Amino acid sequence: MKIFHPLKTLTNYSPSLLRYDASAGLSVFLVALPLCLGIALASGAPLFSGLVAGIIGGIVIGTLSGSELSVSGPAAGLAVIVFDAITKLGSFEAFLVAVVLAGVFQLALGLLKAGRFSGYFPDSVIKGMLVAIGIVIVLKQIPHALGRDNDYEGEFAFQQLADGENTLSEIYRAVETMSPGALIISVSALLLLIFWEKLAKKGINFFKVFPGALAAVLVGVGLNELFRAVAPNLYMGRSATQHMVQIPQIEAGQSLFSIFDFPNFAELNNPQIYIVGITIAIVASLETLLNLEASDRLDPEKRVSSPDQELVAQGVGNILSGLIGGLPVTSVVVRTSANVYSGAKTRVSAIVHGFLLMGAVFLAASLLNRIPLACLAAVLITVGYKLAKPEIFVKYYREGFNQFIPFIVTVLGIIFTDLLVGIAVGTVVGILFVLYTNSQSTFRVVRTGKDVLIRLQKDMYFLSKPELKEALRELQPGDRVVIEGTHAGFIDHDIYNMLLDFRETAHSQNIQYELKNVGLKKHIGQPKKATQEATVTE
Structure with a gap:
């Protein structure tokens, strides 16, 4: 350039x-x-x-x-x-x-x-x-x-x-x-x-x-x-x-x-x-x-x-x-x-x-x-x-x-309205698609018997919350679960709170539950070692 x-x-x-x-x-x-x-x-x-x-x-x-x-x-x-x-x-x-x-x-x-x-x-x-x-x-x-x-x-x-x-x-x-x-x-x-x-x-x-x-x-x-x-x-x-x-x-x-x-x-x-x-x-x-x-x-x-x-x-x-x-x-x-x-x-x-x-x-x-x-x-x-x-x-x-x-x-917005209206509509739609695309494949679930690894693969925005919530709901009593967040530079506040709140659900369902390198403010420079970790065992 x-x-x-x-x-x-x-x-x-x-x-x-x-x-x-x-x-x-x-x-x-x-x-x-x-x-x-x-x-x-x-x-x-x-x-x-x-x-x-x-x-x-x-x-x-x-x-x-x-x-x-x-x-x-x-x-x-x-x-x-x-x-x-x-x-x-x-x-x-x-x-x-x-x-x-x-x-x-x-x-x-x-x-x-x-x-x-x-x-x-x-x-x-x-x-x-x-x-x-x-x-x-x-x-x-x-x-x-x-x-x-x-x-x-x-x-x-x-x-x-x-x-x-x-x-x-x-x-x-x-x-x-x-x-x-x-x-x-x-x-x-x-x-x-x-x-x-x-x-x-x-x-x-x-x-x-x-x-x-x-x-x-x-x-x-x-x-x-x-x-x-x-x-x-x-x-x-x-x-x-x-x-x-x-x-x-x-x-x-x-x-x-x-x-x-x-x-x-x-x-x-x-x-x-x-x-x-x-x-x-x-x-x-x-x-x-x-x-x-x-x-x-x-x-x-x-x-x-x-x-x-x-x-x-x-x-x-x-x-x-x-x-x-x-x-x-x-x-x-x-x-x-x-x-x-x-x-x-x-x-x-x-x-x-x-x-x-x-x-x-x-x-x-x-x-x-x-x-x-x-x-x-x-x-x-x-x-x-x-x-x-x-x-x-x-x-x-x-x-x-x-x-x-x-x-x-x-294209259609500009043709049938004017330049500024068309650009505004197109930009809103474009941003929505960007958010939707970023919400896809943000985490991966790997199960081996009772061992379950949920790896956060990239930044976790609020649009990923429903899919992640469904993955947590599918966990079974006796599972040993690790949620690994090394690759998530940013985790939305709602998602972070949901992961913390699931500790109570895990305890009541006899699920071993660990948060590893999952923190709320890693995206503004907080060292990974300082991120909060939680382990819940039966």
């Missing part, structure tokens, strides 16, 4: 890696651009605030991150919280104060080493999250690929805020109202991406270096401009401007600072500000830690990220985002996945994507607003498929139900 410090990565950066990171950064930029705008729209915030969060997430958090591949930006999982908070607080400027406070809280969590809690999520749940996100991406992008854009880009909840539909009914509506122009663009871009990846795998250098996502976007723009010239009825920007990327443009003569929003710190005397800040900090930190675990699973080099350093980076990022009018920032699965599958090697790819977002705002808004969402939908569908390949389901099924059930529960 390899752990890297960000400054070491950047100061010792090899130029030979730049072609991979620049290409991946460009691909992530194309994915992030509509997501930043869509999440801002879904949050009831200015469109520019989503781009600010994306820029901060790329440049600032990308530089300070505890991960080489994680990419940060505005998160769909916070959209409902943000929307409600802006409504309750009365203004976006008041909400920005809560974002700054959330960053301060996250910074404190990182300095207090709270990132260690990310290790408590079962692996099957993390993998289930990745697969579920992949499926949701595909399902959510199908309507955009067909030209229906009633739902915001970046919304991943099953029940849609924008139009009252859900993920499945939205697909049905999209098929009903399908736009031929969007279908031609999305299918062409999707076929190009498949073709591009196959040629890249064959080792053809051009297809390895030039991003397939950019090629798909160029094809989408080219087809749409061709439609405008020769088939206006297919042109996607004709009446449905919402189907195009919509970067806010700086008008001639408009001051640069006039497009930013700034926090109103007079609101610090409002107690609701602190409640919102803590809520954002907790939810954003949870999403970040989950994605950090996921990014480590996806990393081809199997590097190990620092969750504490990531929380510090997120804290700094949210402080800055709030100060200049941005949405809350978290590490995000979709952008991270796109980064990995685009061949990124280091954090430089995330930084590149941040600078490209900045350039899009200040230099190329009018040009990028010619991109139809149908071609970007094709790019996201390929990312989603890679996250949710059918062989992953087969793999987890073959690993047994103790792995498959938490995995599939997490």
Whole structure:
């Protein structure tokens, strides 16, 4: 396992890696651009605030991150919280104060080493999250690929805020109202991406270096401009401007600072500000830690990220985002996945994507607003498929139900609710299966005539109590019983008391009964010689 410090990565950066990171950064930029705008729209915030969060997430958090591949930006999982908070607080400027406070809280969590809690999520749940996100991406992008854009880009909840539909009914509506122009663009871009990846795998250098996502976007723009010239009825920007990327443009003569929003710190005397800040900090930190675990699973080099350093980076990022009018920032699965599958090697790819977002705002808004969402939908569908390949389901099924059930529960929970609810349900089920698995074969009974050895083979948690109680009940008068606990580093208090209490039962049934190396507190360092032993003989 390899752990890297960000400054070491950047100061010792090899130029030979730049072609991979620049290409991946460009691909992530194309994915992030509509997501930043869509999440801002879904949050009831200015469109520019989503781009600010994306820029901060790329440049600032990308530089300070505890991960080489994680990419940060505005998160769909916070959209409902943000929307409600802006409504309750009365203004976006008041909400920005809560974002700054959330960053301060996250910074404190990182300095207090709270990132260690990310290790408590079962692996099957993390993998289930990745697969579920992949499926949701595909399902959510199908309507955009067909030209229906009633739902915001970046919304991943099953029940849609924008139009009252859900993920499945939205697909049905999209098929009903399908736009031929969007279908031609999305299918062409999707076929190009498949073709591009196959040629890249064959080792053809051009297809390895030039991003397939950019090629798909160029094809989408080219087809749409061709439609405008020769088939206006297919042109996607004709009446449905919402189907195009919509970067806010700086008008001639408009001051640069006039497009930013700034926090109103007079609101610090409002107690609701602190409640919102803590809520954002907790939810954003949870999403970040989950994605950090996921990014480590996806990393081809199997590097190990620092969750504490990531929380510090997120804290700094949210402080800055709030100060200049941005949405809350978290590490995000979709952008991270796109980064990995685009061949990124280091954090430089995330930084590149941040600078490209900045350039899009200040230099190329009018040009990028010619991109139809149908071609970007094709790019996201390929990312989603890679996250949710059918062989992953087969793999987890073959690993047994103790792995498959938490995995599939997490997948279904996220698809039919949202990310946080699905993760919570999957984690609870995963923990229950861990406890159940640990309760199996925790002791062994060996009988030779009247001599009975009950050997505690590993830690004894409360779930083992019924089975052990049944073993004690089956002992016969005249048995000579030894309960040997050398290998049990921990014995639950209830089980320990049950073993002690059985002395009275053993005495009344003429059973010789001995506890050997069985103690209550061996797991906190009590020497084995000091553990309590009991011998009861007729």
